[in-house]
Amino acid sequence: MAELTYRDAVARGIAQEMTRDESVIMLGEDIAGAGGVFKTTVGLLDQFGPRRVRDTPISEQAILGAAMGAAMTGLRPIAEVMFSDFFAVCWDIVANQIAKARYMTAGQVDLPLVIRSANGGGSRFGAQHSQSVENWAMSIPGLKVVAPSTPEDVVALLAAAVRDPDPVLFFEHKSLYASKGEVPDGELVGELGQAAVRLQGNDVTIVALAAMVPRALEAASQLAGRGVHATVIDLRSLVPLDVTTVAESVTATGHLVTVEENPRLCGWGAEVVSIVAEECFYDLDGPIVRVTTPHVPLPSADALEDLAMPSAERIVAEVLRALG
Amino acid sequence: MTEPPDIDQRLTMFELMTDMRLFEKRAYDLFLQGLVKGTSHLSLGQEAIAAAFGAAMSENDWTFATYRGHAHTLARRVPMGPVMAELLGRDNGLMRGKGGSMHLTSVPHHMMGSYAIVGAHLPIAVGAALSASYRSSGQVAVCFFGDGTTNIGAFHEALNLAAVWQLPVVFVCENNLYMEYTAIGSVTAVARPAADRAGSYGLEPVVVDGNDADAVYAVAVAAMSRARAGDGPSLIEAVTYRHGGHSRADPGKYRPDDEVAAWLERDPIVSYRARLIAEGVDVALIEQIEAEAKAAVDAAVAEATAGAEPSADLLEMHVFADGGSSWRN
Numbered sequence: 001m002a003e004l005t006y007r008d009a010v011a012r013g014i015a016q017e018m019t020r021d022e023s024v025i026m027l028g029e030d031i032a033g034a035g036g037v038f039k040t041t042v043g044l045l046d047q048f049g050p051r052r053v054r055d056t057p058i059s060e061q062a063i064l065g066a067a068m069g070a071a072m073t074g075l076r077p078i079a080e081v082m083f084s085d086f087f088a089v090c091w092d093i094v095a096n097q098i099a100k101a102r103y104m105t106a107g108q109v110d111l112p113l114v115i116r117s118a119n120g121g122g123s124r125f126g127a128q129h130s131q132s133v134e135n136w137a138m139s140i141p142g143l144k145v146v147a148p149s150t151p152e153d154v155v156a157l158l159a160a161a162v163r164d165p166d167p168v169l170f171f172e173h174k175s176l177y178a179s180k181g182e183v184p185d186g187e188l189v190g191e192l193g194q195a196a197v198r199l200q201g202n203d204v205t206i207v208a209l210a211a212m213v214p215r216a217l218e219a220a221s222q223l224a225g226r227g228v229h230a231t232v233i234d235l236r237s238l239v240p241l242d243v244t245t246v247a248e249s250v251t252a253t254g255h256l257v258t259v260e261e262n263p264r265l266c267g268w269g270a271e272v273v274s275i276v277a278e279e280c281f282y283d284l285d286g287p288i289v290r291v292t293t294p295h296v297p298l299p300s301a302d303a304l305e306d307l308a309m310p311s312a313e314r315i316v317a318e319v320l321r322a323l324g
Numbered sequence: 325m326t327e328p329p330d331i332d333q334r335l336t337m338f339e340l341m342t343d344m345r346l347f348e349k350r351a352y353d354l355f356l357q358g359l360v361k362g363t364s365h366l367s368l369g370q371e372a373i374a375a376a377f378g379a380a381m382s383e384n385d386w387t388f389a390t391y392r393g394h395a396h397t398l399a400r401r402v403p404m405g406p407v408m409a410e411l412l413g414r415d416n417g418l419m420r421g422k423g424g425s426m427h428l429t430s431v432p433h434h435m436m437g438s439y440a441i442v443g444a445h446l447p448i449a450v451g452a453a454l455s456a457s458y459r460s461s462g463q464v465a466v467c468f469f470g471d472g473t474t475n476i477g478a479f480h481e482a483l484n485l486a487a488v489w490q491l492p493v494v495f496v497c498e499n500n501l502y503m504e505y506t507a508i509g510s511v512t513a514v515a516r517p518a519a520d521r522a523g524s525y526g527l528e529p530v531v532v533d534g535n536d537a538d539a540v541y542a543v544a545v546a547a548m549s550r551a552r553a554g555d556g557p558s559l560i561e562a563v564t565y566r567h568g569g570h571s572r573a574d575p576g577k578y579r580p581d582d583e584v585a586a587w588l589e590r591d592p593i594v595s596y597r598a599r600l601i602a603e604g605v606d607v608a609l610i611e612q613i614e615a616e617a618k619a620a621v622d623a624a625v626a627e628a629t630a631g632a633e634p635s636a637d638l639l640e641m642h643v644f645a646d647g648g649s650s651w652r653n
Contacts, residue, residue, distance in 0.1 A: 025458065051458065054489075056485065057481075057484060057485060057488065059447075059481035059484065059485060061443075061444075061447055061477060061478045061481050061482075062447040062450065062478070062481035062482055062484070062485040063447075064447070065444065065445075065446070065447020065448045065450060065451060065478065065481075065482065066447055066448070066450045066451035066454055066485065067451060068447075068448050068451055069388075069436075069447070069448040069449055069450060069451020069452040069453070069454065069455065069465070070451040070452065070454050070455045070458075071451070072436060072448075072451075072452065073386070073436075073451070073452045073455040073456070073463075074455055074459065075454075075455050075458060075459075077451075092441050092444055092478075093444060093447065093448075096441050096444065097439070097441070097444050097445075097448065101437065102642055102643065102644070102645070103422060103642045103643050104419060104422055104423040104427045104429070105419050105422070105423060105427070105429040105431070105437070105642075106419040106420040106422050106423070106638075106641075106642050107641070107642040107647065108419070108429055108430070108431040109429065109431060109436075109437070110645065141643055141649065141651075142643050142644070144644075164645075165644075165645035166644050166645050193652075193653065239651045240650070240651055240652060240653065241651060241652040241653075242652075242653055243652045243653055244653045275652075
């Protein structure tokens, strides 16, 4: 067991898989010589060489197109899109090509690839380098969508994503890169589609993802001081979605609050909430509440971005509102 | 520079072109009868390019084509029956009716797909070439696209990356002078939409008469040899003309009558047939090839029309590798 940063966990997870499987290669901007603009891929060029760890031009369509072509012809590429906002310039390759190829060909095409990207707000980068776009990916049939919140999950879920036979969008949260956590020694391989219960409480179920998980845990701690005991579920993966864990918890607590960074309309919480409303309606003891960013582009100023992002205080207030 | 095609290769090209022509004419008849739904984009008049590459490529080389991909699919010897059945949306179609005319794919034949978003498949072909290079497999990716593609970003991203990494990919621009309904020259800053961009990526400009199968074959062999030798990508501009409109919905009235008439005079199959006969090929052999093509098309139509409608379970199959579409527990 060693303490690792979320940032270093990325390189560890990739190295684990590249050591195991020669068909794993990496493509992306500044990932090789520079070790990534977020320093998530430091050391991989030295360890695996320039044939397997490849710096690309600023050409997101070429990066993801090449990853797709390589995946359909026998490799297992890990491509990086530096900031998830940049998916907007290559979304055709993601949504029209990668996501649909297997279906349109009646299963002829295998696409075992991973697209990693730095997602999320809190870094004062402004509206084009701060978005949480995991809900874009969630809305496209054919993609798996993963967003870890801890260093251990970064390693384990990255390994699972590389081994998965389907295309996986792997959203790393840029405000978590410096966070630390214990990571077991040896090979780690997680399972996609398994939520984690981070805290067990009887009064309310709080469902969160990525950087909103520690935020929700902070809120839960404040709530405990007021005698309200929350269960905090880290979804970890939006597709596959672990409905079972959420539904079991809501059945026990009778209350659901989702905490997401997506802007209000069509954020992932809306899907979770609609499922729970349909399937757990008679177990609910109060209104379901979503905590989101307001439906605005993220501003850059400290005061405004902090106001936009769900804070522990806002989560506490919304939970208390949900409990009536 | 390269050896001319031998007689077997020339007969193969004639056979492929004849197959493509008769197949697509029959497919068009089936549209008019309401049996083929949706849209389709025919290669009538452009067959020499796909046929010449079909003859020049090795079995393990990959084809990446566009929504105008019937000819390129047949060029890889994909059987006509499943292709026709796919156009009819039947369960015995090449993709069981899930793709349709614009997405013909047959991985066992290394026909790696027909792509309906302009430009998207160029970087995908680059990825296949990266795979070939990484695995030292000797395979070449051949990527066909229209003149309109030269003005979209993915074209330039793909050319640059392929050139930087010296990958075994051959980009083939089928310049039929019109991007959909608009003359390519009126919306492009250079006269030769592909060739005049080659220099930007350190490549030689290559222009070939796309209606002359022998000429296309020669540049195809040269480009594939270059790719296999590790000397990187090529960009070929094959000038041609479609006999019909852009798609089923388009009568092509924006083209001057005399231009259309002049190009119809240059029909790649009629002229190639005459050339083969003039050079001593027995007319009986030519007629036999034509008769076999017609019989194959007849059989394909019979196979396709006898096919069942896709069953309901297909709707939610093939989204994920487990065969289904489940996104939750």
